[in-house]
Amino acid sequence: MRKTLVGIYERLLKVYGQLHWWPAKSPFEVIVGAILTQNTAWSNVEKAIRNLEVAQALSPAMLVDLPLAEVERLIQPSGYFRQKAQRLRIFARHLMERHGGSLVRLLDGPLDDVRKELLELKGIGPETADSILLYAAHFPTFVVDAYTVRIFSRLGILDGKEKYGEVRDLFLAHLPHDSFLFNEYHALIVEHGKTCCRKKKPLCNACSLSDICFYYGHPG
Ligand code: SF4
Missing domain, CATH: 1.10.340.30 (Hypothetical protein; domain 2)
Incomplete structure (x- = not known):
């Protein structure tokens, strides 16, 4: 699982680059x-x-x-x-x-x-x-949101019914506890969910994760 989660992160990073969240002055x-x-x-x-x-x-x-x-x-x-x-x-x-x-x-x-x-x-x-x-505060914790659940369910890693804590625990259990990594990973998930893995009509043909995605080829 660690290899899979790190692999997804690396692919998204390659597409979107570092996003340097959060957009705030303080x-x-x-x-x-x-x-x-x-x-x-x-x-x-x-x-x-x-x-x-x-x-x-x-x-x-x-x-x-x-x-x-x-x-x-x-x-x-x-x-x-x-x-x-x-x-x-x-x-x-x-x-x-x-x-x-x-x-x-x-x-x-x-x-x-x-x-x-x-x-x-x-x-x-x-x-x-x-x-x-x-x-x-730069604590190494993982943020789970609707984009996370959608993307990782489509990838076949979640079934979409897990509680918040279960999804968070999955990432915490398999990734190094590194606030920089978690910062970028969550930002990349949001970017991917907004621009590519959209709720309706995801852009699967342009997606860097399509070859490892369960949903791709089995939409609906
Ligand atoms: S292939 Fe499609 S469903 Fe799968 S992650 Fe990419 S955009 Fe989402």
């Missing part, structure tokens, strides 16, 4: 982006983050102090803005009250402990927690 912006990107396109998240930036609200203190309606207004482009404003508020308040507003303090601990703390916050599920841990 770890706090990574976290805000990870919360806002739930169920929406990244372009909408960028607009919401830009609004927060212009309003000088891209900080834990401001996200606690601003009226919730104002946070909602600023992040409206990201969709589900009421729910997401609450989630940002919950995270920011936790950071302020438990860690004095310091991300360094929040993220300074063994991976499993920090992950558990994040998962206890309302609105932070495993994908968001792992995105924060990997991209804001």
